[in-house]
Amino acid sequence: MAVVATERTQSHPGRTGSVRHRPRRVRPIRLRRVGRLTYLSLTAVVFFSAFPLYWSVVVASLDNSAMGRVPPPLLPGGHLVENIQRVFTTVPFGLALINSLVVAATITVSVVLTSTLTGFAFAKLRFRGRSGLYLAVIATMMVPTQLGIIPLYLLMVKLGLTGTLYAVIAPSLVSAFGVFFMTQYLAQAVPTELLEAGRVDGCTTWGLFWHVILPIARPAAAVLGMLTFMNAWNDFFWPLVVLTPENPTVQVALSGIASGYVTDYALTLTGTALATVPLVVVFALLGRHIIRGIMQGAIKG
């Protein structure tokens, strides 16, 4: 088997040419054929992963009286449009969607920029206190900043920012994980000789960042951007604390619909589907990059 694998590797010399592709390792074990049982169990897992989301769409298209049927309806009904209209009249859902988009986009741009800048300095520049500061970043990565939620709230009250998007955005403008992620990436992706050559040619540090680092950082920045956007879109605790039901993000609006003595399932699950579907579409298109990012982060983490 090993011979077969070696031949495969050698027959694709072009594959190992580019810098980003790791040379194909010889993996005889992966050539073993897997049985049907493997695919069957994977199918079952993916079914269970997707079913609750499918179910939210089914309930979103029913009226509430259909919910009590036995057996439960497993196919979508015809009330989707009506339910969507009800969501938009019950809570300011349009505003919530726009708010979430503004919040997530601002945070994403800021996190990617600051992380790339800081990561560049940590990975490729020499300065006093570098290792100490980097250690501080790593140490804080494990602590959820929401434990500081009380002083943060007091601060926003003092600044008169409660109820505004500024209050939601500000604490998330930078991310320790982002800095860690970009530092790790740039340390291995940017050859130091390239920077030295730039220096010899009279490039300033900013010139190096602009002409050398940024182009190389692009794939990692894209992955970090997607992860950051999803986290910001899904964030709940802090927006719930600092925003009002009149000016919510999607998650806050959603929790608002879901509260109450009698739960209107058709309504709440329509809201859920509306809040989730955009993300699922983005994920379906870009998922493999996100997966690569998570797995790369895992190896170094």
Next chain:
Amino acid sequence: MRTWLHRLDVKASPYAYVTPFFVVFAALGAFPLAYTAWVSLHRWSLLASDHEFTGLANYRALLADGFFWNALANTASIWVLSTVPQLVFALLLAHILNNRLRGETFWRTGILLPNITSVVAVAVIFGQLFGRDYGLVNWVLSLFGAGYVDWQAGTASSQIAISAMVIWRWTGYNALIYLAAMQAVPHSLHEAAMLDGASSLQRLVKITIPAIRPTIIFTVIVSTIGGMQLLAEPLVFGTGGLTGGSDRQFQTLSLYLYEVGFGRFDFGYASATAWIMFLIIVLASAVNYLVVRRIRSA
């Protein structure tokens, strides 16, 4: 002049690059965390303008507070109920994905799908699935002749429902983390074991798990921190109630913090709760560090 500028650029500019991050982080990340300790030493409410210094009174009250211990116990039991099955499933799943598969990307994308769903959405959907009257779970159980369960009412049943949300959302993510670690395990080990006739399960238990032990411990710690943050699940499952069920049967620490801080606006007491949660996380991370170091040196 030019050499002077160059020297300034090389010596000083690195600080300019890290400054934006550290300024924002110090002001809105580190400072609030530290200030929480200060607030926790006071009687501090939103409306009163003076904040009486009370020393450790909040902590003493907290340690005598039945609701706090109840929330801590619930957090612990939900953590066990969710973490153990989650990590076992994730290990098995990663082991399967570590084969040569057709449609690799499809499977990976499929199992990560729950993770991009927001916690609120997960809680809403599972709240419906675990509903007493129209819930799908009860309907499936009734097919097997079981009676209808009022999931929200019981301690065990409500915590199982909440754990199911956590398991659903995080199993695929952890499987990918394990898969990344498994791909770094030398294949010669597996090859040798196969020549000796080891089964797939034997290879998982005897080779893979020992080799990726640091990663497993890492995921245990991450899930500890995640468990400390469980808020949306019990909040939405209890249809917006801050107590986590009528008997507080599924109130977590985060939810208790929220109830004290933003239901009663008792900021001093809530800060003491936050600080205790912080200590638990530090303790868990320290244990993690020591265990990993022992494994590395062993």
